[in-house]
Amino acid sequence: MDFAPTRAAALARLARFLPAAGRRYAETRNADNGPAAGGRGNVSQLSPWLHAGIIGEAEVLDAVLAAHGPRASEKFIAEVFWRIYFKGYLEQRPQIWADYVTGRDAALAATDANAGRRTAYARAIEGRTGIEAFDVWAHELVETGYLHNHARMWFASIWIFTLKLDWRLGADFFLRHLMDGDAASNTLSWRWVAGLHTKGKHYLARADNIARYTAARPGGALAAFGLAGDDTPPLTEPQDYPRAMPGLPGAVSASDLAQPFALLLHDEAAHHAPLGLPAEPALVIGAQRAEARSPGAIGAPLRVFAEGAVAHGMAEAAAAFGCAAMQWQPGAPLAPLLGAARVERIAVPYLPTGWTRDALWPELAPLAAQGRIITLLGELDRVTWPLAKAGFFPVGKAAGTLLAECGITGRA
Ligand SMILES: Cc1cc2nc3c(=O)[nH]c(=O)nc-3n(C[C@H](O)[C@H](O)[C@H](O)COP(=O)(O)OP(=O)(O)OC[C@H]3O[C@@H](n4cnc5c(N)ncnc54)[C@H](O)[C@@H]3O)c2cc1C
CATH class of the missing domain: 3.40.50.620 (HUPs)
Structure with missing residues (x-):
């Protein structure tokens, strides 16, 4: 994988990915084919550049629309809107981030103070749990600074429900290594997996699903024995996070x-x-x-x-x-x-x-x-964030209108 931190590299990555951004993306994006050269042609891997603002969502979406039109690029567009949605959601509930920081520091201190916790945490971040898939991803994350979306979901799920480690330690491990490490997408995705974002709805990793979507990795499908069962309950928390929309700055002339x-x-x-x-x-x-x-x-x-x-x-x-x-x-x-x-x-x-x-x-x-x-x-953030009130659905549904409002049509 080549992640040169330049705009030229971002534009080159976008150009290379464009032919695959339409229906092919929708059909193949769930496969984690591994980091080997060429293995990841099914996803854009633009996230480090998007996160760093080296390339903008608007120009990426415009290019994809120009190449495929709105129908075939629907799935890719929705995924980019997930990023904008998470940002808008956290902007309206900054206390989630503040509590994450406090909870993370408390969890780190509690881990430091307890030998059993220290060992379990070290095994997880060093990829020594004995769960092959998890261990491979732990190494991959540290060595490359990137993980496929599905791997992030499985990894977070195993961390929380099988290894029973504090989710904030896992989110912190991701932030320390992901080049695209983003306070909103990362914190809220970990909360989503845990069942805290959509209350009561958690994500449980399954060995057959992991094997199916990792089958094309150079070493073959990844094994994951002994995962938490389907009856494992989601995490819960006592507090609610009321929403308050901050005043957003207008366009600058x-x-x-x-x-x-x-x-x-x-x-x-x-x-x-x-x-x-x-x-x-x-x-x-x-x-x-x-x-x-x-x-x-x-x-x-x-x-x-x-x-x-x-x-x-x-x-x-x-x-x-x-x-x-x-x-x-x-x-x-x-x-x-x-x-x-x-x-x-x-x-x-x-x-x-x-x-x-x-x-x-x-x-x-x-x-x-x-x-x-x-x-x-940016205009796209300004018009989208107010819709990020609760679930993603209203944002996804409005994507076409929001793009038109911002003049992102693929016809420039
Ligand atoms: C536990 C967990 C932690 C995550 N942490 C981060 C993070 O710190 N930073 C981050 O950018 N993404 C995060 N994601 C979302 C997603 O995994 C990555 O954005 C995506 O894998 C990046 O790879 P890509 O560029 O090839 O994505 P593509 O599939 O090519 O998608 C294009 C772009 O859309 C956006 N996107 C795609 N899927 C999502 C998603 N589910 N949520 C939000 N945005 C998305 C990204 O900006 C991405 O670059 C996390 C997901 C999970 C489950």
Whole structure:
């Protein structure tokens, strides 16, 4: 697998995947064919670039619509909308993320304090449980920084219901290693598997299903003996998460950016191209904070991707706009960077609930209070998030209308 953290690599991946994005995707996407070269032609593997904002959902959907039309690309479109839906859902219930962080830290401390828990946790993350499929995926995740969607579902299910480990430790393990590790998609998918997202509806991995959809892996189907039975109950939790829609920023026009401004590139918006800026910045500032995903160490493939993504993004933006680019180092104040470049305001791609926001907002908040921040939010997010109130269904049903509203027709 080749995951160069550049826009050129993202566009090349999209171009290579496009022929398979129609009916073929719908029919074959569930198979986990393994990481060997060429094995994964059935899915796009665009998630690291989408997560880093190196390529945008809008341009991906437009290209797929142009290649296949709305009917044949329905399934692929729906999957991309799952990403937008999860983001909108968490934005309306940020307490889920806050509780995840508190629960994760408590679970890590409890594991540290108990030898039995420590051993069980170490076996799981080191791929030494004796459940072949699970162990293969644990190694694959650490070594490649990516797992197929079906493998993520099976892995999370075995973690929760067979190994009976805390789901937040599993979500943390994913965040520490997935290049696409996303606070919304990851936390809410783990909660979905556990039966906490759709209350009472959990996902139980079955050995025959795993064997069927891993049959084309180079080593053959993966075995998974001794999994939790069909009568295993979902997890429950005492609290509900009431919904509150935050005020979303409107579209930014050239007049909003009339004075010299800086552009911030961060881990979820590492490239300027998908932002569609209506004016050119006088300075580019890069903030890479992948370490903020977890109190534990992050994996090497993720580190390389995250560092490269912001570094390449800064270099390409500086070249495109003919301006300087500077790194904003963790712990350093931001205001002096702006002062040195004589810019008052900074355009900040929306910081969604999660680790990117946790890492950057404390320093940005005082600037926001002074009216010095211009927030950039994509049109597709702005129109979709308000529909992410409960289940995915209303979002999936409205996908066609939402795309048309945003001018994403494949006919540009
Ligand atoms: C337990 C668990 C944890 C997950 N954690 C993450 C995560 O941290 N970050 C992440 O981006 N996705 C996560 N997913 C969703 C999904 O597994 C990945 O987005 C997908 O596997 C990425 O591979 P791809 O790009 O080849 O997907 P494709 O099948 O080619 O889909 C295209 C794009 O649609 C989006 N997408 C597809 N399926 C989903 C889905 N079920 N939910 C949300 N978005 C989706 C992704 O952006 C993806 O790149 C998780 C799923 C599970 C079950």
